[in-house]
């Protein structure tokens with residue numbers, strides 16, 4: 001759930017594509033997150049999904065015609081264009097994209113898009129030859145020039161049996177695009193380096209020492225920074241989470257690999273978020289063969305890994321513009337005390353401490369309850385929130401602190 005969508009007025013333009021039915025679910029998701037949706041259908045769209053479906057899903061009348069003969073005192077394309085925060089056109093056919101690109105206003109949706117000052121997000125969906133046709137590509141280029149956000153279609157098998165680019169993107173990707181569009185770009189121009197997830201320390205070809213981190217909090221920090229306009233590099237340990245839209249993903253396995261990847265990018269980062277659960281130790285030796293079950297007991301000797309956060313804290317002030325360092329701490333007691341100690345010891349600017357004894361926060365779950373401490377003695381306790389919303393609150397504090405110090 002994102003409060004960014006709460007009470008936002010979104011005009012959803014649906015056009016004549018076989019993918020129109022998928023948008024029914026998107027509308028439900030948007031409404032669940034508090035958005036108010038008005039559906040506008042092209043004539044061709046009504047061949048695929050009925051206006052009644054969209055009326056039921058939006059809880060509002062559906063607009064189809066420029067000249068409807070009803071409410072004639074209200075000019076629909078102007079009142080809809082003026083009264084919304086965002087226009088989402090999904091699926092957008094080749095025909096509609098061409099209409100928009102050429103400034104045609106011969107149907108209601110095209111006229112609304114021309115008349116609006118709101119943000120416009122367009123999700124093309126069509127056969128891949130239609131999509132790759134130079135005319136479509138040129139038209140999409142024009143839409144980008146006009147300042148519309150065009151979400152790249154997915155690649156894969158189409159309803160027509162052909163394979164290639166042109167599939168309507170997945171909802172997660174479109175949701176990210178909508179939220180970014182509605183979010184003030186307060187991290188624009190900043191490079192944010194985020195680490196997330198567990199590390200794995202192998203001791204034979206199939207076994208390793210790992211930990212329970214899912215990476216969800218770090219991924220949320222990366223996704224929200226991206227929504228706020230930052231360039232985001234996400235260095236992640238193993239896991240099954242999908243990469244947030246727009247981030248540059250670097251996959252690693254061990255603590256040592258993570259160390260190397262972080263260090264090689266540290267100089268370019270304005271802000272570093274260390275949310276990964278990096279193993280403190282690794283096996284002293286890695287057997288090249290699978291260790292057989294021939295002994296009752298075996299002993300693993302462990303040696304300490306390099307402490308990435310400690311190292312960053314040590315070297316950050318060597319830079320002319322030292323980056324902000326944000327750490328995470330998972331504690332079971334004395335949260336504030338241990339958090340403050342870690343912040344001092346590792347020379348951090350912020351530390352987010354979470355209580356790992358609570359079932360609804362910390363590892364693997366989707367929610368978190370954290371205390372955010374800062375170097376100036378600031379302390380704020382956030383209530384139980386989704387990890388996405390926790391990330392948004394943390395970034396809010398970080399940005400206001402950065403604003404104060406510039």
Ligand SMILES: Cc1cc2nc3c(=O)[nH]c(=O)nc-3n(C[C@H](O)[C@H](O)[C@H](O)COP(=O)(O)O)c2cc1C
Pocket residue numbers: 014015016017018019042043044045092093094095096097125126127130
């Ligand atoms: C079964 C069927 C599926 C179609 N799917 C698409 C599609 O996915 N993308 C597209 O650009 N056109 C598709 N078309 C063609 C459009 O419906 C046609 O170009 C129409 O004029 C689009 O009008 P509109 O943009 O005003 O909605 C499809 C047509 C049919 C008959």
